[in-house]
Amino acid sequence: xxxxxxxxxxxxxxxxxxxxxxxxQNLGHDTMYWYKxxxxxxxxxxxxxxxxxxxxxxxxPNRFSPKSPDxxxxxxxxxxxxxxxxxxxxxxxxxxxxxxxxLFFGEGSRLTVx
Amino acid sequence: QKEVEQNSxxxxxxxxxxASLNCTYSDRGSQSFFWYRQYSGKSxxxxxxxxxxxxxxxxxxxxxxxxxxxxxxLLIRDSQPSDSATYLCAxxxxxxxxxxFGQGTRLTINP
Numbered sequence: 001x002x003x004x005x006x007x008x009x010x011x012x013x014x015x016x017x018x019x020x021x022x023x024x025q026n027l028g029h030d031t032m033y034w035y036k037x038x039x040x041x042x043x044x045x046x047x048x049x050x051x052x053x054x055x056x057x058x059x060x061p062n063r064f065s066p067k068s069p070d071x072x073x074x075x076x077x078x079x080x081x082x083x084x085x086x087x088x089x090x091x092x093x094x095x096x097x098x099x100x101x102x103l104f105f106g107e108g109s110r111l112t113v114x
Numbered sequence: 115q116k117e118v119e120q121n122s123x124x125x126x127x128x129x130x131x132x133a134s135l136n137c138t139y140s141d142r143g144s145q146s147f148f149w150y151r152q153y154s155g156k157s158x159x160x161x162x163x164x165x166x167x168x169x170x171x172x173x174x175x176x177x178x179x180x181x182x183x184x185x186x187x188l189l190i191r192d193s194q195p196s197d198s199a200t201y202l203c204a205x206x207x208x209x210x211x212x213x214x215f216g217q218g219t220r221l222t223i224n225p
Contacts, residue, residue: 040122041200043158043215056212090157102148103213105157 003027006091006106013081014114020077021109023091031055032074033103034066035090043090049074081113117141118205120216129225133190137203137216140184146206147179147186152218153199162188193223 004025011019025032033056034046048056049068063079074091091106118139127133135149146165150158164170164177164186176189186205190197203216 041152041202041218041220043202043218045212045214048212102160102163103150103158105159108157 004091004093004104004106006109008109009107010110012112012114015081015083017081018077018079019081019111020075021089023074023076023106025072025093025104027093027104029093029095029104030071031094031096032068032071033092033094034074034076035092037088037090037108039087083113086111086113117207117214118203118216120203120219122217123220124222125219126222126224127193129193129195129223131193133193133197133221133223135188135201135219135221137186138184139186139205141205141207142184143208144205145208147177148204148213149177149188150202150204151199152202158202195223195225197221198223
């Protein structure tokens, strides 16, 4: 069983479209994250949820809207996609928010905006 | 100044040699430090964590931390071609409940 699973793995879409990525973890962790990795491999945190509560919201455009229906799921919806949104989006989970060291990553969702 | 800095490489090391990867960080209050390995097209995976000054060894890997110099390093002994990957340094930012990553060092082990 995959510990952190994301769907879809690949998205190719046109500028201006809206897309969603789903994430689920079966590790029983309380905290989940969205990270963005650009073409230079730089991995940057976007959002963090702890037990469905938003605790980190970095300076991300409000076209990006995360949603956590329960502590095992964290989804990401992106409106009005732009070329600069092309990246790999990683979902991750960790046992607790106060010591967020050990992150368990999903396989990533590669988004290409044309 | 970036919060976590690494030399992006590429770093090329012959098989069997010691690979040395370095990382500096800006938040003097940071208490937790991690090394992740990321193979091409894959997700990052945790290989080492260190919280106290000094060395921590795990198999062929040794993490070294010097909080006074705000410096953390990873040594890989007896390097193997399978160690070829990007190594990401990550630092727990005190009070912010988040992990900040460096830009990664691409390591190539030459047979």
